[in-house]
Amino acid sequence: MRHLPKHLRQRWRYLAVELETWPDASVDEDAFQRSLWFAAQNLVGDVGSVEADLRVVNFAFSGGDGRALLRTRRGNVALARAALACVDSVYDDPIRVTVRGVSGTVRAGEEKYLGGPREGxxxxxxxxxxxxxxxxxxxxxxxxxxxxxxxxxxxxxxx
Structure with missing residues (x-):
């Protein structure tokens, strides 16, 4: 099967996200992805949620602090930000989600917004x-x- 030409391929945007919760909370990638899907579904319904196609691409979390890189379709960044604003807990653990920036590639998102040293x-x-x-x-x-x-x-x- 041949690849689609570049002008016909799906365009993506990547949201660099910072996560914070209590130090004893355990948050994994699957649980965060599930909370994100539920938030999007509750906000805009099934059709809007599928249109945004929010996916966790990169995830790191330990000791109450974490970072994630999320993928969404180009043109749906505002919807993705709104869905992220609705995520307030993961498995009954309260969580703060902050968008650090939006980029057009995974590499740019990691280097520009997630590349700095973590807090001590x-x-x-x-x-x-x-x-x-x-x-x-x-x-x-x-x-x-x-x-x-x-x-x-x-x-x-x-x-």
Missing amino acids: TGQESVVFRNDSRRAVVRDDRVDVDIDGAFVGATRIDIT
Whole structure:
């Protein structure tokens, strides 16, 4: 079977996405893909969801932080962004999804928007609500462990 000429091939756009959730959450590629499909389907229905054809191309997630590269058809970038805005949890774990940029190729998306160094993550003992507690620190954000659940804080909130 021969390839289609270049002017007849499907054109794609790639969305570079940053993910953030609590440090103890486990998010994998399949679960994120499923949440993305459900969000698109609930937003624009079956026909609109198929038209956008959202797919996870590249995915990396660990310790509450992650990055993904999503593929959508050219002309449906606004719909893809709207569907991403509707993703608020993956398997009951709340998640923040941020679009870092849009590119025309996988390579450009990875190099331009996902190529920078990741934030440093570490664990510290902090004082929060007049008690010493374990916390996961990511730059200026601090997730304090209180009885098995995390509370978001900043450096100003802890002493």
